[in-house]
Amino acid sequence: MPFDICVLGLGYIGLPTASIFATKGKRVLGVDVVPAVVDTINHGKIHIEEPDLDVLVRAAVQSGNLRAAGTPQPAGAFIIAVPTPFNTAGDGRKTPDLSYVEAAARSLAPVVAAGNLVILESTSPVGTTERVRDWLADELRRAGSPLDATRDLLFAHCPERILPGQMLRELVSNDRIAGGLTPPAAERARQLYATFCTAEIFATDARTAELAKLTENAFRDVNIAFANELSLVCERTGVDVWELIALANRHPRVKILQPGPGVGGHCIAVDPWFIVDAAPEQARLIRTAREVNDAKPHHVIAQVLEAAGKITGGAGNATGGAGKKVTVAALGLAFKANVDDLRESPAVEIVNELAKHTAAGGEKPLQLLAVEPHIRALPAKLAAGGVELAALENALARADIVLLLVDHAAFRAVQPAALAGKTLIDTRGFWHR
Ligand SMILES: NC(=O)c1ccc[n+]([C@@H]2O[C@H](COP(=O)([O-])OP(=O)(O)OC[C@H]3O[C@@H](n4cnc5c(N)ncnc54)[C@H](O)[C@@H]3O)[C@@H](O)[C@H]2O)c1
Structure with missing residues (x-):
């Protein structure tokens, strides 16, 4: 039958x-x-x-x-x-x-x-x-x-x-x-x-x-791009983006989304391209939104390298100082909170690029610890790049820089004392919120 x-x-x-x-x-x-x-x-x-x-x-x-x-x-x-x-x-x-x-x-x-x-x-x-x-x-x-x-x-x-x-x-x-x-x-x-x-x-x-399905995800992508662009404008103008968005959202007809380290996953980071491919002349805003969101991981990478440079005394990169490796604890690899899905994840891209980063002398100035409670093994490319999958407490204890990439509920448990003396780069406004 x-x-x-x-x-x-x-x-x-x-x-x-x-x-x-x-x-x-x-x-x-x-x-x-x-x-x-x-x-x-x-x-x-x-x-x-x-x-x-x-x-x-x-x-x-x-x-x-x-x-x-x-x-x-x-x-x-x-x-x-x-x-x-x-x-x-x-x-x-x-x-x-x-x-x-x-x-x-x-x-x-x-x-x-x-x-x-x-x-x-x-x-x-x-x-x-x-x-x-x-x-x-x-x-x-x-x-x-x-x-x-x-x-x-x-x-x-x-x-x-x-x-x-x-x-x-x-x-x-x-x-x-x-x-x-x-x-x-x-x-x-x-x-x-x-x-x-x-x-x-x-x-x-x-x-x-x-087209309805593609439209739904392109709409989300454009709105996230707006928030991500705002985060760059705020950095340039010395304004706290999280406070700014919270205040602007008190307007009865404004509902700005939250910025992040980029846009990932199998849907929002992918589907708008199907519209751009079908109507490249018309889909100008949709294409630009994709480009804004795709550029955000590179901005985060630059932030980490600058912070690492400050720690080692180098000028704007992680090359100077006493040859000490700067340890970066990257919290989260998934493309969004509380899932194990790493596809198209900006967090993976950021950690991968940072792990590959070499200084002018050819040495690798960063030690990358990835904390991802939803996976048991690192993706092969991260493991091959020397990234270590670490438990949260262990990573925080060893880190010079704590880079929050995903707002997993598991990271709520982090106490302020565990972050004392570290450089924090919170791409999600997690600890701010
Ligand atoms: N994951 C989401 O949240 C989500 C949400 C909405 C829409 N979608 C869409 O749904 C579709 C599937 O996504 P997914 O996340 O389930 O993908 P997935 O990769 O998790 O699963 C797809 C499965 O299809 C199998 N497969 C590939 N070719 C096959 C074939 N010829 N015959 C039988 N099986 C085959 C693969 O082995 C894999 O197990 C995609 O188009 C995606 O964009 C996904």
Whole structure:
């Protein structure tokens, strides 16, 4: 008997989605190309960190409704939740990498049947749902299948808005968009998500749904860029940015976000580029916001090098003085508070660049200690660069410079006495707030 749903990609989005459908009585096959992921899930365990996801996956697997496999099998509906990163061309231009979506779409050809619904959940450039249909149509043609993708299958884009750290709650309670290549496809997708979504599900066309998701993240990016730009203006003018924003936000129609060391993650730092790529002449503000946010880590790096230079007596860099290494405790590597997700994280970029920094004489003047309570091992590039993963207390005791990069709740416990005599660079206003 075919499964009710086959979910392709069992990461941060696909795994909770597959599991919640399974706990609502749907028979779900989860598919991932990484055998270790398939194995872990079939044992009722998880390979990513997200509050309560372990309980949900265990319940889904134990109920017999969720199983994982390496290839798709027949199902009534297919949900594609694979990565959509970008490629950087030689000239710096960022273009969407749809290779994972294409591979997933093509992999459906041996198992689809007339009447099936194919949903693209991956955040995608405008027109990708049409391309999913075309890739699948191409694969069906090559296989000599009598199926015609346009006539026999339904396609929709249903983007995901859940926030890491609150995924299970938001999966159920966020409003959703179901954008069909045809109105019946949108309606079928709407009905499917209504299995577990208690909020409103708005039916529209696929292109609007695609651009809606990109727009949401570009809006966030532009607003964060405003705060980040303000932080630079404040530094130049000798104004405390945290106080400034708190005061400006007392205006009844002003709501400025908080600055930080940059913008990371798989979404906000990526998705606006899909708009810029599609409409480069028009998306000028969106591009500039990306550039402002991407420049912020370099500013933080310069701040640390200047502080290190002051400690060793060098002039504006960490090269001078008695040859003593300056120890920097970098608090947090994740792209945001209270998650283990390091993708596109500005904190990782900052620590990596600082660890690579060499002084004029060729020596490395900085010793980098990274404190990240949500991971067990450093990313390979940081480990190779000599960064040490340290416990919070140990790092604070050894540090000359304490660099707060992520406002993890675990760092709330830091007592002022532990910071006495150290140079503090608080990129989040954590201790200020
Ligand atoms: N993580 C988030 O918070 C978030 C939020 C909203 C939207 N999204 C979007 O959702 C999509 C998925 O993101 P994610 O965070 O879950 O990614 P992820 O990297 O955590 O998971 C993707 C999974 O897909 C698997 N995969 C790759 N190719 C495959 C294929 N052909 N068949 C089956 N599996 C395959 C990978 O092995 C991986 O396990 C992306 O487009 C992302 O932009 C993510």
